[in-house]
Amino acid sequence: MAVAQMYPRDQRKAMDRILNACARPTLAEKAQYAFARGGQEITGPSIRLAETIAQGWGHLQYGMRELSNVGGASEVEAYCWDLESNVRKSIQFTVSHVRNTKKGSYALTDSRDIYENVANNGARRVRACILAIVPGDVVEAAEQACEQTLRAKVDISPERIAKLLEAFAAFGVDKEAIEKKIQRRMDSILPAQVVSLGRIYNSLRDGMSKPHEWFDVATEAPKVPEDVANLNDLAKAAAEKRAKA
Structure with missing residues (x-):
């Protein structure tokens, strides 16, 4: 001091x-x-x-x-x-x-x-x-x-766009979700939009926000494997049979 x-x-x-x-x-x-x-x-x-x-x-x-x-x-x-x-x-x-x-x-x-x-x-x-x-x-x-x-x-080369897509993929955000947000295809993205996406990525990386706050990220329910579904059907049928007996 x-x-x-x-x-x-x-x-x-x-x-x-x-x-x-x-x-x-x-x-x-x-x-x-x-x-x-x-x-x-x-x-x-x-x-x-x-x-x-x-x-x-x-x-x-x-x-x-x-x-x-x-x-x-x-x-x-x-x-x-x-x-x-x-x-x-x-x-x-x-x-x-x-x-x-x-x-x-x-x-x-x-x-x-x-x-x-x-x-x-x-x-x-x-x-x-x-x-x-x-x-x-x-x-x-x-x-x-x-x-x-x-x-x-600002770099809008194909290599830069590919790196951008790869970076967002780590957060579960795909190309379709990004294109939906910017309202254009990635191969026609504007420099200002690259800057904006860069800020959003920094926010996700630093934990300041979540992907769903920026993108329409689908949250599909996990699919039940076919063999498990069949077992569930068999168990349900067996329970109904016992109830009728």
């Missing part, structure tokens, strides 16, 4: 570092997420962009730490501390050692699985802490710079 106060940040240089980082297409693609609220698409800075802003702004300590791990749950604190101004933001939360899937929930016992679960939940809180410390106009400028980078260098 003493060093940070002796050598305060040069805000112009810090801003230049942030904007230069936002000129990189690889960062710009991951810089924003989107989520649906009231039928509208709301966007915001992603975890990756928040970390980049914190690094460029300087004199910040941020992260998370586990306070306790008992009873199948972890008590965790996310924080961001401006060493120059001595302003600190922290969020405490509880993460159950449970993984939720479409087939139900199950307890996590492997230490690596527990660590990843805590880290995934904590990353969003760390992002919130960073954004609470860094001035809002700095964050807005970074978002605008990333937007300009994307629109100038």
Whole structure:
């Protein structure tokens, strides 16, 4: 803290570092997420962009730490501390050692699985802490710079579209569902739509939203195997026969 106060940040240089980082297409693609609220698409800075802003702004300590791990749950604190101004933001939360899937929930016992679960939940809180410390106009400028980078260098080549489809397939979203949302075939997709889909993917990847909030994802009931169906019919017929006897 003493060093940070002796050598305060040069805000112009810090801003230049942030904007230069936002000129990189690889960062710009991951810089924003989107989520649906009231039928509208709301966007915001992603975890990756928040970390980049914190690094460029300087004199910040941020992260998370586990306070306790008992009873199948972890008590965790996310924080961001401006060493120059001595302003600190922290969020405490509880993460159950449970993984939720479409087939139900199950307890996590492997230490690596527990660590990843805590880290995934904590990353969003760390992002919130960073954004609470860094001035809002700095964050807005970074978002605008990333937007300009994307629109100038967005890739709509067949290879890029194939990678996009592959990425969404991991969340159970197929080509048909995407085309239904954008109201056109993938081979005629517009650059702005690629940017929008990129934000949605970032949101899904970071756990900010679910596929069904964006796409008409069919949830078909599992088909009963033919042999099981036959066994059920036989059992039903036997029960009816006993009832008549």
